[in-house]
Amino acid sequence: TGMGPTNGATVARVVATLAPKNSKLFLTTTHYHPEHVAGEPGFPPGTILIRNAVQQRELDKDGQAITDVFRSISEEDKKLLAGVVLRVPDITFDQEVSIDLGGGVKARLLWLGGAHTAGDELTLVEPDHTLISGDVVQNKTIPYIFGHDSTPTEWLSTLDKVAKLNVSHVLPDHSAPGDGSLVGLERELVGGIRTRALSLKRQGISVDATQRNINAALKQQHPDWPETDASEFVKSIYADPADPR
Numbered sequence: 001t002g003m004g005p006t007n008g009a010t011v012a013r014v015v016a017t018l019a020p021k022n023s024k025l026f027l028t029t030t031h032y033h034p035e036h037v038a039g040e041p042g043f044p045p046g047t048i049l050i051r052n053a054v055q056q057r058e059l060d061k062d063g064q065a066i067t068d069v070f071r072s073i074s075e076e077d078k079k080l081l082a083g084v085v086l087r088v089p090d091i092t093f094d095q096e097v098s099i100d101l102g103g104g105v106k107a108r109l110l111w112l113g114g115a116h117t118a119g120d121e122l123t124l125v126e127p128d129h130t131l132i133s134g135d136v137v138q139n140k141t142i143p144y145i146f147g148h149d150s151t152p153t154e155w156l157s158t159l160d161k162v163a164k165l166n167v168s169h170v171l172p173d174h175s176a177p178g179d180g181s182l183v184g185l186e187r188e189l190v191g192g193i194r195t196r197a198l199s200l201k202r203q204g205i206s207v208d209a210t211q212r213n214i215n216a217a218l219k220q221q222h223p224d225w226p227e228t229d230a231s232e233f234v235k236s237i238y239a240d241p242a243d244p245r
Contacts, residue, residue: 001027001028001035001036001037001038001039001040001042001043001101002035002038002042003034003035003038003039003077003080003081003086004034004038004041004042004079004080004081004082005015005038005039005040005041005042005084006039006040006042006044007039007042007080008039008040008041008043009039009043010040010042011042011043012025012043012044012047015200017104017131022102023043024046024048025043025047025048025111025162026047026048026050026101026107027040027043027045027117027184028045028048028049028050028051028109028121028123029050029055030050030120030121030122030133030134030135030173031055031058031116031117031119031120031125031134031135032055032058032059032063032066032117032119033066033117033146034066034067034070034081034084035070035111035164036058036134037063037068037086037174037184038080038081038084038086038087040065040087041084041085041086041117041127043089048091049087049089049090049091049092050089050090050091050092050093050097050099050109051089051091051092051121052092052093052095052109052119052121053093053094053111053119054111054114054118054119055111055117055118055119055120055121055145056089056092056119057219057240058117058118058149059086059117059119060121062067062147063086066080067084071139073097076123081206093109093111093190094111095110095111095112095215096108096109096110096111096194097109097208102118104127105125105126105128106125106126106127106128107123107124107125107126108120108123108124108125109122109123109229110122110123110124112158112161112162113150113154113157113158113161114149114150114151114154114155114217115135115136115143115145115150115154115155115158116134116135116136116143116144116145116150116155116158117135117144117146117149118149119135119149120132120135120136120150120158121137122134122162123169123221124165128165128168128169129166129168129169129180130167130168130169130170130171131162131165131167131169131170131171131180131183132171133162133170133171133172133173133182134172134173134198135172135173136155136158136162136176137159137162137170137172137173137179137182137183137186137187138182138186138226139170139172139175139176139177140175140181140222140224140225140230141172141174141175141177141225141227142189142218142225142227142228142230142233143155143186143189143190143230143233144232144233145232145233145236148236148239149234149242151236151239151240151242152190152194152233152236152237152240153194153242153243154241155190156187156190156191159186159187159190159205160187160236162183163183163184163187166180167180167198168180170182170183183229193214193218193230193233193234193237194237194243196210196213196214196217197214197234197237197238198243200213200238201238207234207235210234210238211230211231211234211235214230215228215229215230215231218230
């Protein structure tokens with residue numbers, strides 16, 4: 001939705017030019033962070049808001065706090081997020097809901113488990129086999145778990161489920177689009193970082209030393225990536241209750 005109602009209204013105007021004859025406007029969000037949800041008040045009345053139940057619980061619990069954090073980043077963000085009040089969704093779902101968009105096009109809204117957050121939502125557009133992946137599958141981007149709402153183990157489990165969708169195209173939130181191979185590459189990246197971090201953890205290596213080790217390796221492996229700092233993700237691996245050793 002973009003950050004705040006001004007950006008949300010811009011998105012809604014673009015949608016109106018792309019589908020001028022549509023009588024219904026649907027809105028769903030990938031996760032509860034402000035740049036993804038806080039533009040909702042800028043959408044026109046009658047917009048049908050849909051969100052998975054886990055994401056909505058996160059929004060109810062932590063949405064105000066994270067919005068306050070974003071407001072403090074800059075004066076521009078403070079202005080964009082001034083007075084934002086989010087409404088209750090028209091529809092909430094547990095694991096999947098399907099929307100018939102007409103013309104043979106269907107959108108499957110999916111919650112397959114936690115990754116970047118606990119309530120990450122995916123949208124599979126058919127028959128294109130295009131996955132709007134949020135932060136679950138990215139392109140040349142280091143994974144990040146915000147506030148340890150999810151775990152690396154959960155992220156890998158979710159990616160295993162995503163792989164079974166056999167998507168042809170991936171549209172991430174914060175990086176360039178790509179083909180279906182991005183799903184496997186994301187699993188390779190997340191799994192590789194986790195395996196290396198757990199190996200060093202079991203050797204008694206400190207989290208700080210492991211962060212340095214993995215960051216250096218990632219920088220060498222991916223010199224063209226804009227960012228290769230996996231420190232926060234390594235920290236979440238050390239804190240993962242699935243591997244307490």
